[in-house]
Amino acid sequence: MNNKILELQHIKREFVMGTEIVRALKGVTFDVHAGEFITIMGSSGSGKTTLLNILGCLDKPTDGEYLLDNVNVSGLSRNELARLRNHKIGFVFQAYNLLPRTSALENVELPLFYNPELTAKQRKDKALGALESVKLADRGDHTPSQLSGGQQQRVAIARALVNQPVMILADEATGNLDTRTSYEIMALMQDLNQLEGKTIVFVTHEPDIAAFSSRTVMLRDGKVVKDSKNENVRSAKEALEALPPADDY
Amino acid sequence: MSAINLIRIALRALQRNKLRAFLTMLGIIIGVAAVIAMVAIGEGSKQSIQSQLSSMGSNMITILPSSNVTGGVRIEGASFQSLTITDVKAIENNAEYVSAVSPVSSTKGQAIYGALNWPTSLQGVAPSYFDIRKLTVNEGISFSDADVATAAKVCLLGQTVINNLFPSGESPVGKVIRLNAIPLQVIGTLVAKGQSSFGQDQDDIILTPYTTVQKRILATTYFQSIYASAISEGMSDKATNEIIDILRTTHRLRPADDNNFQVRTMEELIKTLSSTSSLLTILLTAIAGISLVIGGIGIMNIMYVSVTERTREIGLRMAVGARGIDILLQFLVEAIIISITGGLIGVVLGITSAKVITLTLGWPTMVSESSIMLSFLVCAFTGVFFGYYPAQAASRLDPIEALRYE
Numbered sequence: 001m002n003n004k005i006l007e008l009q010h011i012k013r014e015f016v017m018g019t020e021i022v023r024a025l026k027g028v029t030f031d032v033h034a035g036e037f038i039t040i041m042g043s044s045g046s047g048k049t050t051l052l053n054i055l056g057c058l059d060k061p062t063d064g065e066y067l068l069d070n071v072n073v074s075g076l077s078r079n080e081l082a083r084l085r086n087h088k089i090g091f092v093f094q095a096y097n098l099l100p101r102t103s104a105l106e107n108v109e110l111p112l113f114y115n116p117e118l119t120a121k122q123r124k125d126k127a128l129g130a131l132e133s134v135k136l137a138d139r140g141d142h143t144p145s146q147l148s149g150g151q152q153q154r155v156a157i158a159r160a161l162v163n164q165p166v167m168i169l170a171d172e173a174t175g176n177l178d179t180r181t182s183y184e185i186m187a188l189m190q191d192l193n194q195l196e197g198k199t200i201v202f203v204t205h206e207p208d209i210a211a212f213s214s215r216t217v218m219l220r221d222g223k224v225v226k227d228s229k230n231e232n233v234r235s236a237k238e239a240l241e242a243l244p245p246a247d248d249y
Numbered sequence: 250m251s252a253i254n255l256i257r258i259a260l261r262a263l264q265r266n267k268l269r270a271f272l273t274m275l276g277i278i279i280g281v282a283a284v285i286a287m288v289a290i291g292e293g294s295k296q297s298i299q300s301q302l303s304s305m306g307s308n309m310i311t312i313l314p315s316s317n318v319t320g321g322v323r324i325e326g327a328s329f330q331s332l333t334i335t336d337v338k339a340i341e342n343n344a345e346y347v348s349a350v351s352p353v354s355s356t357k358g359q360a361i362y363g364a365l366n367w368p369t370s371l372q373g374v375a376p377s378y379f380d381i382r383k384l385t386v387n388e389g390i391s392f393s394d395a396d397v398a399t400a401a402k403v404c405l406l407g408q409t410v411i412n413n414l415f416p417s418g419e420s421p422v423g424k425v426i427r428l429n430a431i432p433l434q435v436i437g438t439l440v441a442k443g444q445s446s447f448g449q450d451q452d453d454i455i456l457t458p459y460t461t462v463q464k465r466i467l468a469t470t471y472f473q474s475i476y477a478s479a480i481s482e483g484m485s486d487k488a489t490n491e492i493i494d495i496l497r498t499t500h501r502l503r504p505a506d507d508n509n510f511q512v513r514t515m516e517e518l519i520k521t522l523s524s525t526s527s528l529l530t531i532l533l534t535a536i537a538g539i540s541l542v543i544g545g546i547g548i549m550n551i552m553y554v555s556v557t558e559r560t561r562e563i564g565l566r567m568a569v570g571a572r573g574i575d576i577l578l579q580f581l582v583e584a585i586i587i588s589i590t591g592g593l594i595g596v597v598l599g600i601t602s603a604k605v606i607t608l609t610l611g612w613p614t615m616v617s618e619s620s621i622m623l624s625f626l627v628c629a630f631t632g633v634f635f636g637y638y639p640a641q642a643a644s645r646l647d648p649i650e651a652l653r654y655e
Contacts, residue, residue: 058568058649079572086570097565097652101265111569113254159569 004067005166005199006032006055011064013050024050026222027064032201034166037193039202039210042219049171051219052203056089056169057081069166086114090160094172096152098144104131104155105140111163130158133196134188150181157188167199168192174209180243186212187236212236259582266555273551274591276544277631281595281624282602283537288620289603291530293613298522307515308482309381310347310489312336312475312496315511330471331500331509337375337475339499346488348480351378352472354462358429360410360455362421367413371404371428371455373462374476381478384456389422389437392458400460404433407454408441431465433457485514534620541624544591545631552584552639563643564651577644584636585629592628596621 013025024047032038042048053059054066057073058081066073069088076084085091090111098107108127112118118126131137134154144152153173160168170189174182190212192198202213210216211234218226263270314331332352340350354373359366378384379391392403406414406421415421421435433455442451463469479488489512496510556563563576571579599621603614 053649056568058652079574082567082570082572082575085568091568093565093652097561099265099562099565102261106261110566113258114566114570114572114575116251116254163570 276547277591280541280544282599285599287533289614295526351375373459407452549635567648580640588632
């Protein structure tokens, strides 16, 4: 596994707050290879969010090198970063961030609008394909308010997949969901990772979510304190079956 | 990003907030409609004043006696007797730019028919007066040069006089009325002209040959005024100068003497009235223009609110690959779509309301193409101008902040 998707070398990020300098990241180094399912863990204040912003090309490090798919991000302009986000990264957010009063299909299409090479027909086909891979093809014309939380998150995952990015970047993607739905989402993530070979970087602070990934990077106070392979990957599907039956009443 | 994509994105965003988009549009709709309707009213009144003036005879020239100094005393013009038949004949024979000339010798009196009477003004004129004042005979005939030569006791009645002396609707033609004890036979009636632009009743009048007034009523050889027609409106100035030259000769004025008469054309009056109605148009347009600007500010206001409200959407769009320029264009196109759609609706509404005003209130209106073009351009410009700042504010958002915005 030599094809590195991410390469982080001594990433530092400092913020100036008034007269004080807050050092959110104090030299973070790790690589992510294609096909990995990695979780980044840490309590609040550990620099998780800052690292996520840098990984997502929304922010640039103060110091250090960040290579995304062999492209050095630090030298890019705002517009080039936008293009990189469009082509290489699929975001999944905690709060889904779907456009209200807009159909699921159009929500999935959204990133494709910023890709000038595609025709309207191609856009629609790709969006339908992405919805199919999250098993929501029959809900294309539903608006977010007509979908459950889990379904909304799946639409968001479809949106992340639609541009065939090299990496899916999830930020607390199960944070707003109950255990059962969380496991469903994790099962979907595992499928995407294992069956389609998608690289997934999943930021979370829940240890049981981390158990589903193949590797965990632990952050504390802006530094990597633990970077371990998960020998015993838990299957989200099995975990789902092991849950007591839904006590609907 | 292609233009079609841009418009599609903007349209979808507007569709999500139909009511708000419409309310924003309303400012522009009212502004544009107001501009078009107001300009139509202004132009309409201008046109009606102009047509009224030309019905009075826009190439008409009036010659009046002027004040003069006699032994250090200034004497009022009207009582100064300087215009005679010699002047009239001289103008008639010598002036090249004058097509018609008529003396006016007028007096006031009580017209009596049977048991009814009516105070009115009697004007002694030449047959050419009908031409100069654009008067037409309704019933009967006009008097002739022969009637003038014999100071015939004939007259034509204006509509107001007829209404008061012949209220039962019988034809006055052939009847004999009395005016200041002189019997006059009615040989014709005049087509009603209505009020003049100054509110004067132009139909409260009796016309007779000027000799009849001069010899039988006033016993004078002077005229109160002389009316003439220039051969065209544009020739009024030349005709005026010509008349001044001729009258200075007939009055034997030395080069150093002031004119003892004055010559007036309608041109000044036309200018005054046109500039009044132009001012009216400008005033109405300005008021309407202000409402258009307010409509524009409405757009800006709503777009700013929209940018704030959609901060997360903007953050998301940026996260999935929208560049600053894409966001800027999206909001700008939204503003332009609102203002242009509003402008189109406003144009239709403006034209309709101008028509409705004419139909219901009877005000003359004239929708001018230039006002449509202008208000449409202004509202397109408004969209760009007032949409730009909110759009720029949106494009400068930091995607990280925008995504976390609550």
